[in-house]
Amino acid sequence: MKAAVKFAGFAAASRMLPAGSAAAQAPAQSAGASKKTEEKGSALILLGTQGGPGVTLTRSQTAQALVIGDRQYLIDCGYGTVRALVQAGLGFNSIANVFMTHLHNDHTSDLAALLSLKWTSGRAAETNVHGPFGTAAMVRGAIQFCNADTEIRIVNEGRTVKPESLFHGKDLDVSGITEVFRDERVVVKAVQNTHFPERALKRMPHRSLAYRFEMADRSIVFSGDTAYCSGLVELARNADLFVCETIGVPQREMMEQVAKDIAENRESIARHVIETHSTTEDVGRMASEAKVKAVVLNHIVGGPGPEGTLESFESSLVDSVRKVFSGPVTVGRDQMQL
Secondary structure, eight states: OOSOOOGGGHHHHTTOSOTTSOOSSSOOOOGGGGGGOOTTOEEEEEEEOBOSSOOOSSOOBSEEEEEETTEEEEEOOOTTHHHHHHHTTOOSTTEEEEEOSOOOGGGTTTHHHHHHHHHHTTOOSOEEEEESTTHHHHHHHHHHHTHHHHHHHHHHHOOOOOGGGTEEEEEOOOOSSEEEEEOSSOEEEEEEOSSSOHHHHTTOSOOOEEEEEEOSSOEEEEOOSOSSOHHHHHHTTTOSEEEEEEEOSOHHHHHHHHHHHHHTTOOOHHHHHHHHSOOHHHHHHHHHHHTOSOEEEEEEEOOOOTTOOHHHHHHHHHHHHTTTOOSOEEEOOTTEEO
8 A cells, every 4th residue: 555644633534435436246135125035034334444543534434233023133233323223214113222332423323313212113012232341331321311302302392211211331241252132033142252452451340342144045244333353253153244444544654653652651542553453464364264255344444545546445455354355245325235
């Protein structure tokens, strides 16, 4: 890759992969086609493919909708998710189960909006939010955030159903590969990934998870944010689709920023990005070791430098993964259906 993206500008660089850009592989189908899946078929819609907490006009933050027959499951709920669901022709009222990989705000920011809008729409059905430690508290917080709106509408509109009777958070206890959910459509398994370094894990109860969804027609694994992870490799063993995050920014400049921050005894976002996210080579290595059938790159941090193009950047990502993985590789973009 010719040009480097300065770390100070990596959030702005995340504007790569606008919704209308060309994919590195076959073009996506219309997300609205997900409604036409057969009773036991599944469709995956990438609602947001941006990596990191920046806000751009081209991509939403991380979220994926999995449609299995007539049911919808949401994986992560970053900023822009609710609008993306509507854009995809899915809406949001039918979502009864949400799975959080971890509780960074680029994966959770739209949850309060999702729950609040479901309640104001009059949908009297429960929604369960599954995730690592802190998920239950987050759902309670989302309900509290909307408390004034709730009180006003109960008085003005005569509503009788309260949000706390509908919306529930569940902290998952994951040890090794653990089954965390099952219904007649899907079995969901989870494993702790390596998004948080050991020194951080010793100081907090928060964890980060990867999920595997096993359906009648295929299996899909969502890496969540993670560095290389042997547990994730086991979770992804022989999966049909491996949806994995990756760093797209040049490593040299990131490492220079890390060294500078450490030398100045400063908190280092650069160090966090380097230590706890997957390079494209890491993605390829995990995919190859797990013998997955295909890879989709998602939650992409970084973009083309000032002298680069989106097409060359996408191609470089695919080429890098293929150094160690020989199967199909697709660069994800918002509203892509797989």
